[in-house]
Each structure stands twice: as C-alpha cells, then as structure tokens.
Amino acid sequence: MTTSTKFAPAPVIDETARLLTEHYIFPEVAQQLAGLLQQRLAEGAYDVDDAEKLAHLVTADLQSINGDRHLSLKHHANQVPAKKGAANLDAMRRDFDTSLGGVPRVQLLDQKVAVLELAPMLFPLEWAAEPLSAALTLASRAQALILDLRANLGGDPDSVAFVCSHLLDERTHLNTMHWHGDTRIEQTWSQPHVPGARYGGSKPLYVLTSNRTFSAAEELAYNLQQLGRATIVGEATRGGAHPRDGWTVHPHLEASIPVGRAVNPVSGTNWEGTGVQPDVPCTAADSLDHAHALALTQLAG
Incomplete structure (x- = not known):
C-alpha cells in the first residue's frame, strides 16, 4: 500500500x-x-x-x-x-542544441537582402559567440540586412552587445543596468573589435518584432532603434525590461x-510595460514582406 x-x-x-x-x-x-x-x-x-x-x-x-x-x-x-x-x-541548453546555437536561419533574398533569424533566444555568449559570429560574418556581405526577432523570447545581455557590435562602426554605450538596491551600476558598450567581418553602421538594417518578442530580444531592438540604427517593423513587443x-x-x-x-542612455528609460514600438506597424506575419520591400526601395534609391 x-x-x-x-x-x-x-x-x-x-x-x-x-x-x-x-x-x-x-x-x-x-x-x-x-x-x-x-x-x-x-x-x-x-x-x-x-x-x-x-x-x-x-x-x-x-x-x-x-x-x-x-x-x-x-x-x-x-x-x-x-x-x-x-x-x-x-x-536553455536543450534549445541551444536544437536551434543551430540560436541562429536557425540565414537566407539571401534577391541577391541583396540577408535575413538573419535569432531564435528561440539569445543564448549565453560563451555558448553563442561562435554561431552568432559565423552568421553575422556571412550576413555582412549583404547590401541590406533583416534581423528577425519575432520568435525570440530573451536571453543574455552580453549576446545583445555582441550582435550590436557587428551592426555599429564605433564603440557605443548601449545600456546601463541598475541592480538591486542601486548599490551596483553597470554600463554595457558595444565592442571595438569583432571576430570575423562587421556588417557595420551604414548599410540598411531592419528588425522584425512580434507580440512574443521579449526581454533581451527587446533590448536588442530597442538599442538599435534608440541609436537610429535600425527600422523596427512588425508588432509592439511584450514589454519586459x-x-x-x-x-x-x-x-x-x-x-x-x-x-x-x-536605463537606455538615449531615452533615459526602457521598454518595461510598453514594449518596443515599431516604426512600421504591421502584423508579425506580414513584417518580413514589408521589411524586404522597404530594403529594396532603399537600395534602389
């Protein structure tokens, strides 16, 4: 019994x-x-x-x-x-092993526009540096880049800075983190050097978001938006900062x-509760087509 x-x-x-x-x-x-x-x-x-x-x-x-x-x-x-x-x-380890290290798709459209999907999350940098560097180096040769964060649920702030470093030309202040009790404050900056090739800070960049995009993925979109580096296309994100x-x-x-x-150094605030608001609002399902069309128009201009 x-x-x-x-x-x-x-x-x-x-x-x-x-x-x-x-x-x-x-x-x-x-x-x-x-x-x-x-x-x-x-x-x-x-x-x-x-x-x-x-x-x-x-x-x-x-x-x-x-x-x-x-x-x-x-x-x-x-x-x-x-x-x-x-x-x-x-x-996280199980997800990492089944998503090519968090980079499940790298695709070239019209021989010009690269699509780089980061999902299901931005894994710890000690795991993800190699697959992220390989994918970003490959995409660096494109004339325009679409970063797909629609299915990304968060992850490591160090990986956010690593990705931003490939998409900027100079070392840049990205974020300031205030820890419990405000007794410890840490600044996050992009890296002055990256392994492999750098996409850089001048070519067209679009970021796709959905109402599932969360946490560190929101930081990546928000950082690039506040710096004026990327156009956000899609839906408002979930709002977890x-x-x-x-x-x-x-x-x-x-x-x-x-x-x-x-605390973002440009806005002085963050995306908590509000989410990252898209520059080009549309459904998540339509966002890739919208961003692709925008990229082609920008390249043609």
Missing part, C-alpha cells in the same frame, strides 16, 4: 515571499507583494493539489501590482535542481524575480 503526500503550498509561498523582499529590484513593491501572497494564502486562495495550479495562481498575483512579466512562479514538468538558475540553464534570477522553491517550481532595471 502506498501513501500519497499532500501538496503543501505554504512553504512555497513563504520562501517566495522571502526571496521577493531580499532580491526584487523594487523593494516597496516587494513588500506589497509579499503581504499579498501571505494574505491570499491565509484566505485559502492557494489551496490546490498540485504545483502547476499553484504556479498559475501565484504568477497572476505577482504580476497584479506593476505588471512585471519577468516576475513569476514558473512550473517545470521535470524536477529542477536546487542550485539557483539551474532550471533555466538546463532548458528587468533581468531576472531564478530560485528553486519546490522540486517543480522556480521563483523568477527581477534583480535589475535597464
């Missing part, structure tokens, strides 16, 4: 509330959210029988005050390691908590 263990939400809520108050980039909101979670627990709102149901309920409450889409309780079907960030790393860390709070649950906020 076997005895099943009843799912207990209270330890998950207690640990998630503790992590919020210790690490969330907005301390006042963290206190409000921690109180909300404890209140909802006392009311019986989290009396559910499995981790996945709890994840949905808690995520809705975590995002109810300021709509921070990086703030969540993530459910993982496979048991997640206890080490901080390990759950996300395992999933706060980098996050992950903590295992249950064998199948990870607390995803933003620990920093981005």
Whole structure:
C-alpha cells in the first residue's frame, strides 16, 4: 500500500515571499507583494493539489501590482535542481542544441537582402559567440540586412552587445543596468573589435518584432532603434525590461524575480510595460514582406 503526500503550498509561498523582499529590484513593491501572497494564502486562495495550479495562481498575483512579466512562479514538468538558475540553464541548453546555437536561419533574398533569424533566444555568449559570429560574418556581405526577432523570447545581455557590435562602426554605450538596491551600476558598450567581418553602421538594417518578442530580444531592438540604427517593423513587443534570477522553491517550481532595471542612455528609460514600438506597424506575419520591400526601395534609391 502506498501513501500519497499532500501538496503543501505554504512553504512555497513563504520562501517566495522571502526571496521577493531580499532580491526584487523594487523593494516597496516587494513588500506589497509579499503581504499579498501571505494574505491570499491565509484566505485559502492557494489551496490546490498540485504545483502547476499553484504556479498559475501565484504568477497572476505577482504580476497584479506593476505588471512585471519577468516576475513569476514558473512550473517545470521535470524536477529542477536546487542550485539557483539551474532550471533555466538546463532548458536553455536543450534549445541551444536544437536551434543551430540560436541562429536557425540565414537566407539571401534577391541577391541583396540577408535575413538573419535569432531564435528561440539569445543564448549565453560563451555558448553563442561562435554561431552568432559565423552568421553575422556571412550576413555582412549583404547590401541590406533583416534581423528577425519575432520568435525570440530573451536571453543574455552580453549576446545583445555582441550582435550590436557587428551592426555599429564605433564603440557605443548601449545600456546601463541598475541592480538591486542601486548599490551596483553597470554600463554595457558595444565592442571595438569583432571576430570575423562587421556588417557595420551604414548599410540598411531592419528588425522584425512580434507580440512574443521579449526581454533581451527587446533590448536588442530597442538599442538599435534608440541609436537610429535600425527600422523596427512588425508588432509592439511584450514589454519586459528587468533581468531576472531564478530560485528553486519546490522540486517543480522556480521563483523568477527581477534583480535589475535597464536605463537606455538615449531615452533615459526602457521598454518595461510598453514594449518596443515599431516604426512600421504591421502584423508579425506580414513584417518580413514589408521589411524586404522597404530594403529594396532603399537600395534602389
């Protein structure tokens, strides 16, 4: 005879509330959210029988005050390691191995316009430098470039800077990151030198976005837009500008908590909540055709 263990939400809520108050980039909101979670627990709102149901309920409450889409309780079907960030790393590695290192497509249209798709994310630079460099070097020979971020869900800010470095001529300030408590501030710059050939900062550049484009992919589009380097074509993006860390709070649950906020040196703000707004609005499905036509017109002119 076997005895099943009843799912207990209270330890998950207690640990998630503790992590919020210790690490969330907005301390006042963290206190409000921690109180909300404890209140909802006392009311019986989290009396559910499995981790996945709890994840949905808690995520809705975590995002109810300021709509921070990086703030969540993530459910993982496979048991997640206890080490901080390990759950996300395992999933990333599987995606990396099945997407040619995050560059699933390089295509040339009309012998002039290169299409470079970066998906499903911008992987850690120590993994992605080689495939990104190979693809960007190949695309550097095109007369115009379309960067497709429609299916990109985020990733590594260092990889964002690496891609930007291939698309600019000079070392450029891209972003300033303010970490928890504003005790540590880091600037991100493009690199003065890149491996392989550089596409450069003068040839036509278009970036495709969708309402799924998120996080680091949004930063890539936003950086290039604010610098006046690229034309954004497609849909407004999801609007997540706060980098996050992950903590295992249950064998199948990870607390995803933003620990920093981005400040663009041109706009003085970021895309949190608003998303990156396209210069040429259209449906994501039509954006490649629109950008291709724009590129050909610009080249002809």
